[in-house]
Amino acid sequence: MEGRPLYRTLAAIGLAGHALASLVHVVVGPGGDKGFFGVLLAVAVAAAVTVRSWDKGLWVSLVASLLLELATFWYVFPLAQGFAISALDAVPALIGFVGVWTAIIASILGLKRRSQAAAFTDATKRKVLIGVGVIAALGVASTALTFANKESVEASEAEGATTVLMHDGDEFTPEKLTASAGDEVKLVVRNDDPFGHTFTVEEYDVNTVVGPGSEKIITFTPTKAGTVEFVCEFHEGMKGDLVVS
Secondary structure, eight states, X not given: OTTEEHHHHHHHHHHHHHHHHHHHHHHHSOHHHHHHHHHHHHHHHHHHHHHHHOTTHHHHHHHHHHHHHHHHHHHHGGGHHHHTTOHHHHHHHHHHHHHHHHHHHHHHHXXXXXXXXXXXXXXXXXXXXXXXXXXXXXXXXXXXXHHHTOOXXXXXXXXXXXXXXXXXXXXXXXXXXXXXXXSOEEEEEEEOXXXXXXXXXXXXXXXXXXXXXXXXXXXXXXXXXEEEEEEOSSSTTOEEEEEEO
């Protein structure tokens, strides 16, 4: 690594980190997320290649990094409450956030200090490796917490309840539930995905986060006949109908 341009190399590493985070979502995320993160992946890879191969690539890196941060923030911020319960959400988010801000800061510093022939030295390499180690340690901790925070429902608690599964990234099974006005609805909601979901019925102020591999009891009482939606707030298009008679 000795002698390579410092800021261009750091920007490329940061963009590569964001690309890796996007790749995780493309591979294992729900269908509705794949297209969005596929675009982010393509932009991050193209910018990383450009900044490493072109001596004026820092401008490309800066613009691409800012766009990536804005797009990711706009899309991911509503999901933030799910990160703490899912390593598959938290770890890529951590890598992507650190990566894109590394690229932004390196691009700005590189453009401001063009006259200085800063090089990527062995000392800088060690600092980068320490940063990677910290991220890895946080990732391990997040994974451990994900498993430790799994919740289950005892058979006695589930008696008389209808089971609703969350699976395949963005699906409920069953997609249609029935109930009677004035009677309590009792559900066991189980998340079979490796990331968090919500079970949300806005009409009745129900909004419960269910972690990966977890299940929860949800109860509420519909007050009038009609059809209302139940949805996952984290994943657009994941929804079903509750028909109240």
